[in-house]
Amino acid sequence: MLERYITIEGEGYAEIVEKKSRFIASVFPVESQEEADAILAKLRKKYWDATHNCFAYQIGERDEIQRFSDDGEPGGTAGKPILDVLKGHQIKNTLIVVTRYFGGTLLGTGGLVRAYGKGAKEGILAAGLVEKMRVCLFTLEMTYPLSGKVQYLLNDKAYVIRETQYTDVVRFIVEVEMGEEEAFTEWLIEKTNAEISIEKGDYDLIQRSVKC
Template identity: 35%
Template sequence: MQNDLFQPQADTYLTIAEPTNATFRDKGSKFLAYAYPIQTETEVKSYLEGLKKQYYDATHHCYAYLLGRNGENWRANDDGEPNHTAGTPILNQIRSQNLTQVLVVVVRYYGGTKLGVSGLIHAYKTVTALALEKAQVVERVVRTPFAFHFDYLQMNDIMRLVKEYDLPILAQTFENTCFIKLGVRLKDEVSVRRKLEDLGIETL
């Protein structure tokens, strides 16, 4: 994965486009890494449960994830491995790629030979890096939903605003009194709100 030229703007973040996976072996132990783009902690639970069911006979299911534009919501889990030998190396690899909204789960099958603390850290770090290297890095925009009612005669003004700021329409109903929900970029919030106020429109 090459993302040296990717630097997120004030209202964007970097994540991966699609799930990827990789395998690493060391002294008989097998490590299977699965990387997923995620939006919520609920997805973490779902992916983790799926892998535990698929690899029910594995020794460990370790993971780490980051959520939030700046990765402010995170967790690292060693699942029985020595403290900070699994979850932390996984987490650090995600952070080192400047990514967020990402979950990586590493499934380990013990091969009969202990790897030691440094060996475990190396294995979890390596297999996570291999999975992330396969991923396509994409830039996502942070958007705030703006919902409001407006008169049908104001339709042209609203559509002009949608076009000017490239606002995705999240929901809409067009009747005598219309309703619309738009996704507004963080950097455009003040400008869009001001233009709506000029039209006599208040967001819900």
């Protein structure tokens, strides 16, 4: 189970034109090879009149499944540049299809590599990237006088306070990245002279936007 990984936020579509050839990028989140192949089949029907439907995808925690196709373009000029976009950003569980409508002018191998790579990048920009991270939810209970100090400590270390409750005590629900649980507990006990109650809770999968 990965503690954190990057994937797309949702589906994305983009189009570029290079020397009158249209390159249409379609980007999808996928969890299995069967799902990717089913989407490919639908796109081939949708763009049945296209010159090429080139694609790449990688799936799995360790990118165990990687596939790409030049779909008739010269070898290494389409599928691999698309896959390189996924690998370059370490994007998991994602399918990119770049459909080409030939415009009458040959682009050459270098031009094809650039066009398919650019199309894939534009598709990723349209889909958006997110980092998914597993966190443990800790419940912290403390007195009112101590709460200001604890809040400062948490903010200073960029811990996210998901929820704050005020009763006879102050209660914070805090997100702690998976793998940091023990260090977090020891750090907070030391900083508060053990004047705080710390309860480890369930794990949750969160996501945050990532710049492409």
